[in-house]
Amino acid sequence: MINSDVNSPFFVPLGLLCIASPLRTHGHPTVVVDLEYEHRIGAFEPGDDDWLSRTCARLLAADPDVLGLTCLADTLPACLLIGREVKRLRPGVTVVLGGPGTFGVFPDALPRFADCVDYVCRGEGELAITALADALADGSDPSAVRGFWSCDDGRAVSCGPQPTTNLNLVPMPAYDAVPMGDYIRLSTPHIFDVHIGSGCTYSCKFCMTSTFWDRDFRIKDPAVILDELRFLHRTHGVTQFNFLHDNFANKRTYLDEFVSYFAEHNDMFEWGCAVRPDNVNPSLLRRMADAGCFNIFCGTDAGSEKILKSMLKMPSTKRTYEFFRSAQEVGIQFETNTIVGYPDESAEDLEKSLEVVFDAIAHGAVNSDLSVLQPLPGAEITDEYRAELEPLAYGLDTMGTFLPPDVRALIGEESAIFTGFSFIRSGNREYGYYQDVLRLSRYFTRRYYHLLRFLKQGAGLTYVACIDALLERAPLPVEEALPELLAHLEGAPARAAGALFTYDSMLAQFRGDEVEEELVNVYRRPATVGEKPHFLIADLDVDVVTMISDPREITWKPELSRPTVVVVYRASEAEVSTLRLTPAQATAFRALMPRDRDGREALLARVAPGRAREVATAVAGWCARIDASPDAPERTPRAADSPLLTTWG
Template identity: 25%
Template sequence: MRVLLIDPPRSTKALGLGEDKLGLLYMAAILREKNIDVRVYDAHIENNPFKDLKSLLKKYKPTIVGISIYTPTRFDAFKAAKLVKHADKETLVVAGGPHVSSAPRDTLENIKEIDIIVVGEGERVFLEICNSVAEKKSFEGIKSIALRKEGDILINARCEPIKNLDSLPFPARDLLRKYKHKEKSKYHFNMQMPDREIIKLSSTCIITARGCPFNCLFCAVPELWGRNVRLRSPENVISEIKHLKEAFDVDSFQIVDDTFNISRKRVFDICSVILKERLKVKWHCHMRVDNVDREMLVIMKEAGCFITYIGIESGSQKILDQVIGKKITLDKVRKVIGWCDELGIKRSCNFIYSLPGETREDVAQTIALMKELGGKQPFGPTMILPGSRIEKIAKEKGIMPKDFSWSRISPYKYYDPTSNSFLPIFVENLTWNEILDIFYKHITWQSTMRTKNYIFRILYRLLQIRSFTEAKLIFYNYFNFLRVFFRNLKKQKRKGAKTFKK
């Protein structure tokens, strides 16, 4: 048996990204422990086109292909599945990842090239699929999968999550060329921070916990990992950090937990061991402000944390409390930002708008807070993701069609025109033109690197039109983009950037 695990190529080139896909690497490690021939093809990291995938399929002739599917890149993943079946229709195509975990029925109803979907945590489930293929057994009894049966879609009950994360082997990073050959230039990518400094960020990822106890409006993480948080022991995390240094000369990484500081004690335990062992590493992480104090930030800084990403989302306390369910206060936001600046920890704060019930005054408060915090903070309209609370609200209010399919280009017309992802935008109180006006005005406030990235994506996107329906949506949005963008450029020349007014 030969297994190929794929993070698919991109139709639209991405600038500056390329983090490790830990889901694929964990599964590869599990399979390798069972002496299964497995390869990992991360086309995003290697910047490989679809033609290279065709060549690999022809040479390797896999028995099973596993494809990681995220909502922003779902159409590229569907294209990869079609390539697999075109190469050999007998190859079993198994899809996993956040998107299909949240929309298994929609995917199987519309993407005939996908045979099985792994719903949620994938390592042990995928191994069970491989064993069933080897033993020529039926898949129907495997928990946490969705598949077709006699013209219907069968979605099996979820299996119990892996309770002891320390029992998992470290991700099989050596199956990626950049680690196997220690191509250190691919260990990092450039990113322009809110203060306009361009820094190198590590593409090497470590996950120290799974699950999120919170229920933010826009997030679908619980669909993948669940609401119960499972933690790796500090000793296991430190062992992986040492392994990265010894095996691959990696001295910087990003912790990709949804919330690294979910446990105060655990943050102190991990940081204390890093200091005790004198590991001399640099890292960055995501955290929530409600679980932070100055003492925590001090030991994080001493242990090598130099950047933290904070989801603030809104400058309106009403929106944070009544709409998002964020459970943070703006007073605490200001304290944490002050501590980060005092200690020299760079911070990037994420903001969104066009939320349910959000007024123009709420948006004005968000922009005012962004200006107060300084720099060029990430800011964009609220995207709807499958499985999120906001998707349910959008359908209940008739904003999204109830029969909306994530697997087709829908006639729903409110999409980010600079993106190839066709992620729908929530449109309620603000008009579409107002949403675009804020968005494109913010592009002119963004960092130079971000602005160039947007322009590049817009131009490249014109070459990727796949259907008449898609063409109509793109040109409708680009008309608005050009109108707003050039109008704001003219205003900037005369008066400089203006804040959004109600």
């Protein structure tokens, strides 16, 4: 299925490619249809009224005998409607559902949706779907194939699960089944996902992964993984990879083996992975970096001990902060995700979670995101709070998934089945509030971060109080509402906050125009669109550059109350730089910057020797650097008269 927002993250459909490969190996012609990709390139544009007919026409174009649909919790209702329509149009087509979206819904719901699907895969599907296709092709009894549920006389039946697969023996994904060049170009982030295994042995109450995989940790051998990376490099030139595994660091003995092997044999590839913060320590992170690890996703989950305990997570955030410091020390970039909206989450609990979000940025996280708790079918938290589930109704629009009216109607009719479209309302705030928290937190990790950090650490406000105050001014854009919030401050905090607002406003002008797109897709990098300033200069009465030199601690000190001139410019497409100028340097900058190279050299030749020439020469170097930046305009010479001469001549 497709995402309703074309700015959302976009990835290679690895699950489909993993399924296609063994099918092909067994002689079954296989076509992979990725409607998300076709939507991105403009080849598939469904509307609310015709989405089902157009989708089914596209899926039936290859005249399939078997139609396999992979689904998440968000796409399962649409997949069921597709299956029902396909079976109406082509009764002879066998419809098979798989993917994590089936968990917790089937087998119980199979009699209810027997007209939509013939077989539902239970667990891994790579070899199960191949065995099913073999049975259908051979004319043997497909209901005897292990790894599926089917419906017999109104009852869900199964021959049992598929035997655990040795992932080393599964053929490499069918990368040639899709236009990989387009995926590499369009996907975000622009690194290549590689499926290396599944499963987790932990019991987090909000997650269904460990239960789905029977608390089993399954992963390919390091040599098999490296062979696949080398293949992808030969065929597509990729050198950066993201390992897809639910919890890569789950099993320490395997991680030790992997790191040792890659340290010895990996001579060119960078890779990223997902870990729990309590599964890695500083020495292990250092070894991972030496083996090629450049990026880690870390689930921080919550900030308060109460919520962490309720989740069955770590007893505190101690290991989370150890991970932040260690990753920064060894030079591994990292990103995090924290869950809000958990049952019984108080304002204090939310504040502690927001502290984790912004502390991660202060420690150098490339992204620190939030998600609102989704009560997934099959998760322990969903069953525990089933009586407190509230259907999202208007909140469906915030999920991002393409949900036309008939899909919404099915969700409404079967809300007890599709719990992922609900919110647990128990001792916490309403769902819409947490969506606002998510949006504003994403905003402040990208814009006005220093100001928000100071309001927390230097002005005595809380993150929650700042967000609540901005929501009271919701019709105003954030950058217009912030001055009203600052108007309530007094004395030194007011001056410092005002200077930080000016400075962060300067930075924001260089970050690109797609603010809303960034908030939808946390991986989208700021782009330069339209007219951009060459540079910005501001006279401030607070030394903000020194104030933010350590982003972990942005507070007020009396010695920061001194006149400072700040220049901001784009050093490269991805980097914005700041110059802090003394009054003398500012005078030289204002005299030299409007000139071209020849004009600067002519003016420098007229400056008397000594300290003035040293300062002017250094500033001329900065000016040349700014002129080499991506936003630099064409230069026009100007006359040689200058206040510089009357000041220093």
